[in-house]
Amino acid sequence: MDDVNPLAGLPKQDYDRLAEDLEFAAWVVGNLVVRFFDPIPARLLEVLHLEELTVGPIASYLRPLPGEQYQHRGAVADVYGGNRVLGITPLADGLLTVYSDDKGPYADQRIPGMDWIAYTGDGLSGHQTLSSGNRAMAKYQERRKALRYWHKPHRGRWTFETWTVIVQRRRRWGCGQDGLQRREFVWILAPVPSPISDTWPREVIEALNQDxxxxxxxxxxVIPAEVALPPKSERISARQRYEQLTAAAHRTASGRTRSSKLVQMERYLRSPAAREAVILRSNGHCENPSCMGHPLDRTDSGAPLLEVDHVNGLARTGQDVPELMIALCPNCHALKTRGRERSALQRDLLVVARARHQDFLERQ
Incomplete structure (x- = not known):
């Protein structure tokens, strides 16, 4: 091959640069290995006489490195190529990258209590479809390929925070840029140390095996009421709606038999039925009978200023069901969580929650 094609099929200027700039050559090799080989075949680098060029972990030769920061998307593209606007797009090296800005327009979030990320799919308004960026995400999920996660905090800089792998694809209701409710994809991203699967934590491997x-x-x-109101003759009562939401919450709770990050993630994302049931039951009022705060306060949009909470804490009950949850104003929520008399208050609120639950089910 050296006699027939001494430049390995490359233009001479590219061959010369690779031969003269070993750091650049290691970057190229690392990128090709990550894109096309996982796991890396045994002795691949040895057979190709690349071991001395790539001493150490292959991922360490990739660029950008986790922690790199840039003032704006254009600066990232100036250095590494790729689209300057799209939230789901590859860099010039072909590896998929997702961007998350705390200012929006998407409701991306770290799942409370864990480092996994609920990343909203592609499409600003209208129901999201499995096209464009979402189609690319689905391919990465199917192939179990790692992608880059960039994040920009409020008034901060774009930072390549971590490599991630998609452990689940979900769909939920959200609000589009046009202000209308729509169904949107949620890609569950689990951070991993590198794009090489041999380095991934056991809990991530377990989640992938269960996916x-x-x-x-x-x-x-849980379908928002404003999405489509049925004709008056077909509308159900508040009690019937409460029954439906309670049944949905119990179906979700019955499927949780293990303790893992996957279950913790599902508990957070699949609890809207229970939360909406409790808000419905509260009729916009704090459910603490001895409330001394502001039980009728409203947000700017006119929604009740209430926080739905597990009376005895989710860790103790493990169940997102309305009879164990209660709607509290911020003041009562703080008292129940951090107040000196919180133990007595929690006992009282559990009685209230169960009684209000039963009363609501028995409404005519």
Missing amino acids: DGQLHDDSID
């Missing part, structure tokens, strides 16, 4: 690659639809049981 069937199918869509988990959380938009079926």
